[in-house]
Amino acid sequence: MSISVKDNGAGASHELALIAAHSHIQGLGLDANLQPKTAAANSQGMVGQLKARRAMGVIQKMITEGKIAGRAILLTGPPSTGKTALAMGLAQALGANIPFTSITGSEIFSKEISKTEALTQFFRKSIGVTIKEETELIEGEVVEISIDRSLTGGHQQGKLTIKTTDMETIYELGHKMIEQLTKAKVIAGDIISIDKASGKISRMGRSFARARDYDAMGSDVQFLQCPEGELQTRKTTTHDISLHEIDVINSRSQGFLAIFSGDTGEIPSQVRDQINTKIAEWKEESKADINPGVLFIDECHMLDIECFSFINRALESELAPIVIMATNKGISRTRGTNYTSPHGLPMDLIDRSIIIQTQPYGQEELASILAIRAIEEEVELATEAVQLLTKIAVETSLRYAANLISVSSQIASKRKSKIVELNDVKRSYMLFLDAGRSVGFLEEFATQYIDDGGKVRISQDEDKMDTSA
Ligand SMILES: Nc1ncnc2c1ncn2[C@@H]1O[C@H](COP(=O)(O)OP(=O)(O)O)[C@@H](O)[C@H]1O
Numbered sequence: 001m002s003i004s005v006k007d008n009g010a011g012a013s014h015e016l017a018l019i020a021a022h023s024h025i026q027g028l029g030l031d032a033n034l035q036p037k038t039a040a041a042n043s044q045g046m047v048g049q050l051k052a053r054r055a056m057g058v059i060q061k062m063i064t065e066g067k068i069a070g071r072a073i074l075l076t077g078p079p080s081t082g083k084t085a086l087a088m089g090l091a092q093a094l095g096a097n098i099p100f101t102s103i104t105g106s107e108i109f110s111k112e113i114s115k116t117e118a119l120t121q122f123f124r125k126s127i128g129v130t131i132k133e134e135t136e137l138i139e140g141e142v143v144e145i146s147i148d149r150s151l152t153g154g155h156q157q158g159k160l161t162i163k164t165t166d167m168e169t170i171y172e173l174g175h176k177m178i179e180q181l182t183k184a185k186v187i188a189g190d191i192i193s194i195d196k197a198s199g200k201i202s203r204m205g206r207s208f209a210r211a212r213d214y215d216a217m218g219s220d221v222q223f224l225q226c227p228e229g230e231l232q233t234r235k236t237t238t239h240d241i242s243l244h245e246i247d248v249i250n251s252r253s254q255g256f257l258a259i260f261s262g263d264t265g266e267i268p269s270q271v272r273d274q275i276n277t278k279i280a281e282w283k284e285e286s287k288a289d290i291n292p293g294v295l296f297i298d299e300c301h302m303l304d305i306e307c308f309s310f311i312n313r314a315l316e317s318e319l320a321p322i323v324i325m326a327t328n329k330g331i332s333r334t335r336g337t338n339y340t341s342p343h344g345l346p347m348d349l350i351d352r353s354i355i356i357q358t359q360p361y362g363q364e365e366l367a368s369i370l371a372i373r374a375i376e377e378e379v380e381l382a383t384e385a386v387q388l389l390t391k392i393a394v395e396t397s398l399r400y401a402a403n404l405i406s407v408s409s410q411i412a413s414k415r416k417s418k419i420v421e422l423n424d425v426k427r428s429y430m431l432f433l434d435a436g437r438s439v440g441f442l443e444e445f446a447t448q449y450i451d452d453g454g455k456v457r458i459s460q461d462e463d464k465m466d467t468s469a
């Protein structure tokens, strides 16, 4: 069974991706020496942030070389400085063979399972296993099939003559093989493949040499050359799967369909222990490779002390992915404790992390990012519109300015213009508040909003009304 290892949408099936916040990011925009490219045209959607991109390039290299399982990397920096974008860029750069799981800190609280079980599942989703299977096959062109039916009808015997360009052999057929050959409608001139272990027969196509024998072949018939060399061949097939998928398949209460529903429940630790032992065995025997991938935890300040200590311990285990966390918190309180620490992470976890910092953008970089976003959203901006959006980005936030692109484009299309002009941006700026203005407004009219205690005052002269009842 071959099951896709990537299930988080980060980079999988890019063609189908909707326009999302990071859909313009196609990689880290690095050259062969892992140095950031600066020209907007070939930097995979990435603008500036050179130091952090260079650092991510080093991480990328170490991951692909399998050198840094069990490490933690912390992305820190103010909001809207590209922390999430960098992680998405890394996911793309790593390609489909390395598992990359992307979650947000708060996600583990919304599951019906315990926090640590949720984290364990995300950890194990981020570790890929390549299982190698050696199969012995007989592959060749069928020369003749002869089946003797005994008169009583009970016992069947037969012979299969099969050849390559170099040799021809006759095999005795048991009644199971005969049944399969009849079912697959194999006739002389077919190229077939027989799995020696399971006896499974697959019809691969028809020999070119026999192409003329039948005029009335369906168009779906594939013509192949008669195989060369030995009749018996060995093939290695590989299956990529994540540890979590193996867990689900083997946890008896769930069954493998749970992979698709995502409703996996708690998986007993005995199941995981058995699987770990088995995988270690297979690794010894070179039947399996373990590919530690990446678990990206965005907004990691949402985690609490229990989660952090779990992560700390999990990183020490033999089967650990690389954990990349991102936060915009400075010195703050760790959830579930009363003490503050840098980035709200407990000291022992900070200690084991490599920290990559993102810097606020300059005006030019903001303008480039906004221009890229406009192309991504297929919106054409007039020069003045870009300038105003950039000014808005400088004074409020990049995210807010980026959001105004699609709103302005709506306003432009209402007046049947294909190009977003200065006034369209102005109007959308007036219609939709940024956080700063919203806070100002709230402070001015605080009494008209429902407060934490459920109290609200409809008009200035009325007393506070109680809506909490
Ligand atoms: N260096 C960059 N190049 C291109 N786009 C970027 C860059 N940095 C940020 N962005 C885009 O700006 C927006 C905000 O960045 P984001 O990564 O969400 O910030 P953060 O996670 O640091 O709060 C996103 O749409 C992101 O894709």
Ligand SMILES: [Mg+2]
Residues within 6 Å of the ligand: 083, 084, 085, 298, 299, 326
């Ligand atoms: Mg972010």
